[in-house]
Amino acid sequence: MKKALCLWCLAAALLCFHGCASKPASEPLSQQTSQVTAPAEHGPALEGSARKEREGAITEEDLAKAAERRRAAEEAMKAAGLQDIYFDFDSYAIRSEALPTLQKLALWLSRNQSVKLKVEGYCDERGTTEYNLALGEKRAEAAVDYLRKEGVSAARMKAVSYGKEAPVDPGHTEEAWAKNRRAHFAAQ
């Protein structure tokens, strides 16, 4: 048990190192954004179409980099074993088996302060659209609440429900339904 904990600490430390290493790449990016968009906003000196072009190009590059950063963070989360947590039918109570995942996630977030988290709530297809959308919100918020109690700042987290509108498994079996009753953690 102690050994496992040590291993986790090691893994977390490595991840932290990884996070730090990727930080310089992300910080200048945000500076770059503000530098470039600021004159675009206040500078009508540039000709309309040219400005548009420049803006467009930079936004695209921006988006690509942001997507890249998100992908890297997601991969890191995956590597850290930070997977989805699952719920019982028509329930938004966190199951006990989900607690280790949430604790691990809280620890990981504490060491990757640049990462913002989108917590997505999902439901299986055996429910009605509107109620499931509210249920998914409750599931996502239940996970956010737990993470907050573990010390993650609420400002870094956002809950978004997808109800039964975007199932990860399109199947119609017990197994598929169980997979779809989940909260998913996406790095932003």
Added chain:
Amino acid sequence: MSRLRWCVMLIALVFAAHLAEAKVYLDVYGQSYKKVTIAVPPFASEGGQRPEISDLLGQDLDMSGFFVVAPHSLMDKELLSEGVEKRSIRFEQWRSLGAELLCKALVEEKDNIFSLEASLYDTSDGTLLFAKRYRAASPDWRRVVHRLADEIILTVTGEKGIMSSRILFAAGEARHRDVYVADLDGQGIRKLSNHNDIVVSPSVSPDGKYLAFTSYREGKPNLYVIDLATNREVYVDRQEGMKVGSNWMDRRTLAYGHTLGKFSTLYALNVETRERTVLLRKEGILASPAFSPDKSKMAFVSDMYGGPNVFVKDMATGEIKRLTYFGNYNTSPAFSPKGDLIAFVSKTEGALEICVMRPDGSDARVLSDGGVNDSPQFSPCGRYILYSSLQGRKSSIRLMLYNGENKRELKFTGKDETQPKFMP
């Protein structure tokens, strides 16, 4: 023996009287009624017969659930080419086919104007039940046929049909969806939104001015209200949390649910003054507000006793009453236009079924048969229920009489279609 004969005669008399009155009523807890057999031979026109027009009328009457349309294969050549004037109609021939009613029509199309002169006869005595003339621009000939069908349904059942209705729904695949409107027969499909993302719960204000729906276009579920004439957003609720389940209380007041944090709130929003009032706030989940026709009661879904159930709030006294005590999953309430029924969805063993109950929660009955059914809505006349049904892999829109008979699948976009409503 003679007694039996008397009985038969009496029944025949009653039936004749019934047809002469030409009314077919659909019972509320739906004893089956006898369908009326109608013959719709190919309509005549100068350039020859126009079977596509009479076929559409037959299709409409069949869809209504009140008619058996006599197949053309039963009619011989003479009957098929019989004239439209009353004196040339051999009613005994039509009677011998089993037709109780006969619809004859003359079509004329000139200078891009389509005109239709239709007559409806009772074959038992040749009584003319009605004669009408319709005119429209040629491309709108289907609308004319739907109007004729609705008129025939009015004559026979005492209430206008729904064949001229348009249906509002959400459709698309995965994260590429939008709000659409289409004629009941699947024609005239028009996209009302251009979000190309997850789009749910569309509803249009009673005067047809505003469209409300929830969309993920900005990365989270926001509630949009659009002015359909100008296509401009007149209101967007961008609060955190889930904003969904819109339903119009009057021409400018939209009710919807908001779930965030510990509480859920049902709001009434005046989309013109942007004034927003709280209809109800409670811990847990509140969803799907729906109003009785006189707006004195609001039905809604809450999980305050565990699973979701349908409740009703008296808007004057504030009293809240639970309506559903069967199973542990009852959602999506909708009042009938007379306020005498509430349609809802109930989870049974392995299915989500469309049900109806009295507004006090009594007399609940299951109407659908299997699958994942959702979003029941009454037609403005109250005789039909529109709903979405997921059977196998695909969700489509269905229509049935409110006693559960005459289930029909409606065909529109060919993609997944959900949450239908009758367009005001």
